[in-house]
Amino acid sequence: MAEAASSxxxxxxxxxxxxxxxDGFRIRxxxxxxxxxxxxxxxxxxxxxxxxxxxxxxxxxxxxxxxxGFGDSPENTQTRTMAxxxxxxxxxxxxxxxxxxxxxxxxxxxxxxxxxxAQAPERVLALVLESPAAxxxxxxxxxxxxxxxxxxxxxxxxxxxxxxxxADPAIRAKTQPLVNRLLxxxxxxxxxxxxxxxxxxxxxxxxxxxxxxPPEMGRHYKALMPNCHLVLVYDAGHVxxxxxxxxxxxxxxxxxxxxxxxxxxxTETLIHP
Amino acid sequence: MKVSFFETGRYPVPADIPREWPVPSGAYDPAVGAxxxxxxxERARFVQKLGFDWISLSEHHYSPRILTPSPPLSAxxxxxxxxxxxxxxxxxxxxxxxxxxxxxxxxxxxxxxxGRFVFGLLRGTTNEYLSYDLNPKEARExxxxxxxxxLKAWSEPQPFGWQxxxxxxxxxxxxxxxxxxxxxxxxxLGVSAEAAxxxxxxxxxxxxxxxxxxxxxxxxxxxxxRCTEYGWEPGPDDIIWRANxxxxxxxxxxxxxxxxxxxxxQAPFPIGxxxxxxxxxxxKRNVGGEKRPANVGGILPISFCGGxxxxxxxxxxxxxxxxxxxxDLSLADPGGGDTDAMMSKIELFGKTVLPRIREI
Numbered sequence: 001m002a003e004a005a006s007s008x009x010x011x012x013x014x015x016x017x018x019x020x021x022x023d024g025f026r027i028r029x030x031x032x033x034x035x036x037x038x039x040x041x042x043x044x045x046x047x048x049x050x051x052x053x054x055x056x057x058x059x060x061x062x063x064x065x066x067x068x069g070f071g072d073s074p075e076n077t078q079t080r081t082m083a084x085x086x087x088x089x090x091x092x093x094x095x096x097x098x099x100x101x102x103x104x105x106x107x108x109x110x111x112x113x114x115x116x117x118a119q120a121p122e123r124v125l126a127l128v129l130e131s132p133a134a135x136x137x138x139x140x141x142x143x144x145x146x147x148x149x150x151x152x153x154x155x156x157x158x159x160x161x162x163x164x165x166x167a168d169p170a171i172r173a174k175t176q177p178l179v180n181r182l183l184x185x186x187x188x189x190x191x192x193x194x195x196x197x198x199x200x201x202x203x204x205x206x207x208x209x210x211x212x213x214p215p216e217m218g219r220h221y222k223a224l225m226p227n228c229h230l231v232l233v234y235d236a237g238h239v240x241x242x243x244x245x246x247x248x249x250x251x252x253x254x255x256x257x258x259x260x261x262x263x264x265x266x267t268e269t270l271i272h273p
Numbered sequence: 274m275k276v277s278f279f280e281t282g283r284y285p286v287p288a289d290i291p292r293e294w295p296v297p298s299g300a301y302d303p304a305v306g307a308x309x310x311x312x313x314x315e316r317a318r319f320v321q322k323l324g325f326d327w328i329s330l331s332e333h334h335y336s337p338r339i340l341t342p343s344p345p346l347s348a349x350x351x352x353x354x355x356x357x358x359x360x361x362x363x364x365x366x367x368x369x370x371x372x373x374x375x376x377x378x379x380x381x382x383x384x385x386x387x388g389r390f391v392f393g394l395l396r397g398t399t400n401e402y403l404s405y406d407l408n409p410k411e412a413r414e415x416x417x418x419x420x421x422x423x424l425k426a427w428s429e430p431q432p433f434g435w436q437x438x439x440x441x442x443x444x445x446x447x448x449x450x451x452x453x454x455x456x457x458x459x460x461x462l463g464v465s466a467e468a469a470x471x472x473x474x475x476x477x478x479x480x481x482x483x484x485x486x487x488x489x490x491x492x493x494x495x496x497x498x499r500c501t502e503y504g505w506e507p508g509p510d511d512i513i514w515r516a517n518x519x520x521x522x523x524x525x526x527x528x529x530x531x532x533x534x535x536x537x538x539q540a541p542f543p544i545g546x547x548x549x550x551x552x553x554x555x556x557k558r559n560v561g562g563e564k565r566p567a568n569v570g571g572i573l574p575i576s577f578c579g580g581x582x583x584x585x586x587x588x589x590x591x592x593x594x595x596x597x598x599x600x601d602l603s604l605a606d607p608g609g610g611d612t613d614a615m616m617s618k619i620e621l622f623g624k625t626v627l628p629r630i631r632e633i
Contacts, residue, residue, distance in 0.1 A: 230434065233436045234436065267441075
């Protein structure tokens with residue numbers, strides 16, 4: 001099956017590709033759109049350009065990094081903690097001369113994004129956490145199994161998707177130790193202490209059909225973080241941006257533009273003037 | 274077996290009133306309406322005295338056939354006048370409602386009188402889509418999403434936004450909240466596979482309505498199968514069957530009444546024929562996954578008919594085949610007939626049938 005990334009963006013632009021150097025890593029990125037930068041840090045499945053990237057690239061300069069150890073990059077045995085990993089990604093942003101930027105982290109990358117925002121709050125305009133893996137239940141298990149089993153865990157309705165990316169077993173074997181090392185433990189007391197004082201406007205999104213991390217985990221972020229908003233995306237699984245891209249990008253765009261004021265509706269209901 | 278009386282706010286209909294739905298509201302008489310609502314209270318007291326477990330309510334619009342467009346208001350009215358008997362809201366029509374408003378109003382009731390109310394959520398009958406301009410093609414999905422949102426609003430302790438397909442809220446955090454689900458009987462209503470799936474997934478009861486034993490058994494059989502797949506087993510109280518009964522002093526009397534009723538081809542206040550056909554064409558229905566045409570304005574089937582002994586036998590069969598533990602009964606068609614005659618049937622049921630079906 002073809003990856004979603006192979007479909008061209010709806011605005012006709014093809015994402016540009018590039019590489020930056022940070023902490024001895026050569027880090028690939030894909031980029032599309034113009035305007036305020038929106039940096040994306042991917043999940044444990046690696047960088048996949050989704051329909052949500054395309055939609056957000058209509059309003060933002062979307063830069064999706066492939067974090068060290070993922071994709072075709074060499075195995076990453078160097079990074080020991082998520083805090084280190086986040087520092088590396090801050091330096092990757094430095095290499096692109098991104099002074100201030102919006103930050104979007106998905107699942108595994110949600111924890112990276114939280115650490116990055118904790119370490120460099122002055123750099124992050126707003127934080128979007130898509131199905132973040134920073135707080136997980138005790139019985140959490142990283143999705144594994146056949147492509148069909150993986151699809152059932154990752155998506156609420158895999159049967160509705162035109163194509164589902166299939167993980168390369170060799171890449172998966174290479175990244176698994178890194179993911180396990182950086183994700184553990186299910187509750188990170190040091191990070192949660194930092195989250196409690198974080199002023200960054202934060203939007204946490206969970207799909208109501210998330211079979212990887214229960215959407216009920218969202219309430220912990222809301223309870224911990226002083227400037228956090230929780231949104232449940234109906235009928236979406238773990239990979240919200242791929243499954244309900246319009247719903248995802250609409251609320252993300254609104255939040256990034258207006259922060260707390262996104263609670264004030266701009267929906268017009270006038271039918272006939 | 275528990276027994277519920279289906280209360281419809283019986284409005285005595287004058288002979289000269291227009292018969293097509295929607296019925297002109299200019300024909301409404303406020304004094305008669307007030308009396309109808311007082312009648313609700315009197316019947317609730319009466320059935321409670323006879324030993325009925327619940328009194329149930331529904332949502333219908335724009336006709337005198339069933340005079341209860343707002344289940345929460347009907348329920349509050351009854352609860353404020355009658356003590357003891359449980360009041361079942363079967364129930365708010367979710368796809369035409371603001372789900373958050375439904376969640377709040379039901380939570381208010383549950384807080385005012387904990388344990389008095391039973392809640393059912395449903396898609397509604399096809400003709401009701403005309404009441405609030407609902408596109409029939411969206412009804413199923415709006416129902417599923419609305420029910421999901423209501424349950425989430427009841428259970429989520431933190432403020433949350435909802436990014437749905439048909440509903441969008443940037444922030445939700447209802448006060449008051451209802452009791453825990455175990456203390457608050459809640460049902461998804463409908464014979465469809467979708468209603469059964471939803472109920473099974475959320476560990477809710479299922480309320481089915483009308484149709485014969487075989488059809489209802491198909492629906493509840495599917496529900497029980499899905500419950501097993503979700504790792505739980507529903508009990509008798511988890512299945513409600515709303516059904517019509519013709520009860521006579523003898524089998525012969527009941528059969529004669531059934532014959533008289535069978536001469537009718539339509540329910541009171543039907544929708545015009547062409548509109549009816551257009552609606553049926555646009556609405557998709559199923560029983561436990563098997564396609565069925567929508568019933569729009571047709572008479573509803575009689576599921577029980579006979580003298581006390583025969584009816585008890587039929588109830589036993591329903592218990593065995595459908596798994597039903599709560600019978601929600603109509604003993605006369607709403608929108609017509611003689612209320613006094615209906616009261617005597619209720620009394621007959623209460624005295625000759627009800628005490629003998631407790632152990633079923």
